[in-house]
Amino acid sequence: MQIKAAVTHGLGEDFKLENVQLAKPEFDEVLVRIVSAGVCHTDVVARDLGIAPFPIVLGHEGSGIIERVGAGVTDLQVGDPVVLSFAHCANCGHCLTGHPTVCDSFNQLNFGGAMDDGSRRLAQGEESLATFFGQSSFATYAVVKSRNAVKVDADVDLALLGPLGCGIQxxxxxxxxxxxxxxxxxxxxxxxxxxxxxxxxxxxxxxxxxxxxxxxxxxxxxxxxxxxxxxxxxxxxxxxxxxxxxxxxxxxxxxxxxxxxxxxxxxxxxxxxxxxxxxxxxxxxxxxxxxxxxxxxxxxxxxxxxxGDAVPRVFIPQLVAYYKAGRFPFDKLVKFYSFEQINQAFADSACGISIKPVLKIS
Missing domain, CATH: 3.40.50.720 (NAD(P)-binding Rossmann-like Domain)
Known part of the structure; x- marks a missing residue:
């Protein structure tokens, strides 16, 4: 399918909103319509220091609605509101003992530019684009592993919740x-x-x-x-x-x-x-x-x-519960920007105008 994404073509370059092809979800993957995505310093590091391959679609604090589920997905369904978090293998000793943040494959899966089977889901013509944190959420849609999608309460503003996937977590x-x-x-x-x-x-x-x-x-x-x-x-x-x-x-x-x-x-x-x-x-x-x-x-x-040494599927719903109870008012950190204002959002973050910029994408 054709989507709109903020593509980073080279080191330190501005984001460019361009048409991109996104492949369908494969086994144990879901297609998510991105509602919002937080701007995080790790995106800046990837853009300016080249810790991931170019060209790439960055973004790793996405929230959205599941629109399609691949084969093998049993715990999520179409229509579920989700927050997207970091990629992890779910099979190594650290993942199996509740520490996916130090997954044996953490760097490869989050910064290597590909899904865990080595394939890529994003392309422009004949050129493939790198994926970031297993999601690349600076886009209108993303394909992610089901384990990286955290179902959240439908009665909370989904546009607020993306930053729970990384910075706030x-x-x-x-x-x-x-x-x-x-x-x-x-x-x-x-x-x-x-x-x-x-x-x-x-x-x-x-x-x-x-x-x-x-x-x-x-x-x-x-x-x-x-x-x-x-x-x-x-x-x-x-x-x-x-x-x-x-x-x-x-x-x-x-x-x-x-x-x-x-x-x-x-x-x-x-x-x-x-x-x-x-x-x-x-x-x-x-x-x-x-x-x-x-x-x-x-x-x-x-x-x-x-x-945060977190298991996202456990910890993010806990933070949402604290937010609903008035004990974790992280909304006071957020300033919303349109998707087209992505470069301004990064500039405002760099100079301190905005504490946590969040892009409203759809």
Missing amino acids: TGAGTVLNNLKPDFASSLVVYGAGAVGLSAVMAAKIAGCQHIIAVDVHENRLELAKELGATHVLNGKNVDVVAEIKQITDGGSHYAIETTGVPLLIKQSLNALRPLGTVAIVGITPEVTLDIHNDLMAEGKKMVGVIE
């Missing part, structure tokens, strides 16, 4: 699935973007006593307070480590670092109390640490967390 899941902070503990969030603010909301759900947001943009810090932060720190104006130690009487129990900025990585470690843990979720360059003083001497832990 990452922030909230890192807190609720990985760090699992003790009641009345302290947690610091470095970076008050979509991932960080989702972590703030999750920390409130978890019952943390001190929830501290660190950023350099006052508007984001104000929103952090609205969403549950008990304290906010502007890194341009204060000694972040000293302030955290004063607020928490010795350092935070937990931290989540979302920015990938080496200075903040070190701050997140230095502001922990002994035996504290920091989770690193941002794409981070080389960082120089004094392992003895920054980490080992006080028994601290630094862990990498991908996609």
Whole structure:
């Protein structure tokens, strides 16, 4: 079938809305009419750093309606509203023990440009196009493995839900699935973007006593307070480590670092109390640490967390339930754009105008 998709032809190029051919769903696959797709930093990395092959259709926070099911699909049907999440094999030891975010084939399936059988579903004429995260949701339609489609409540605005498939799942899941902070503990969030603010909301759900947001943009810090932060720190104006130690009487129990900025990585470690843990979720360059003083001497832990260590079919419906109950108001992060405004949405995200841009596609 012919669809409209935002095609990226080369490194750093703008998105171009073009006609693309999409193959029919094969065994254990579904055809989804995309309603909306979130804009995520990982799309920027793929476009600008070439971590996936070109030409490609990016997009990995899609939501939509199932319009066709392939053979072998038993748990989804035509008309189901779904959120699309990351690709995983469902067969390796990590997938089978509830950790698909570290699937043995994660990089191949999400960044390799093809489906798990090595085939591609997208083409322009004789040229095939790479798929991203097993979905390529910057398009009017997508074909995905049924296990990557999460059925959600029909009474929630489906256009809002796409970001639950990656960015918001990452922030909230890192807190609720990985760090699992003790009641009345302290947690610091470095970076008050979509991932960080989702972590703030999750920390409130978890019952943390001190929830501290660190950023350099006052508007984001104000929103952090609205969403549950008990304290906010502007890194341009204060000694972040000293302030955290004063607020928490010795350092935070937990931290989540979302920015990938080496200075903040070190701050997140230095502001922990002994035996504290920091989770690193941002794409981070080389960082120089004094392992003895920054980490080992006080028994601290630094862990990498991908996609919030979530099982999407379990965790995304939980987040929707919290949203419906008024306890996870992630809609306050969202700004909608038309599909034709995709390049503007990315520009607004880059300069901080929009925390979580979401493209309304159909």
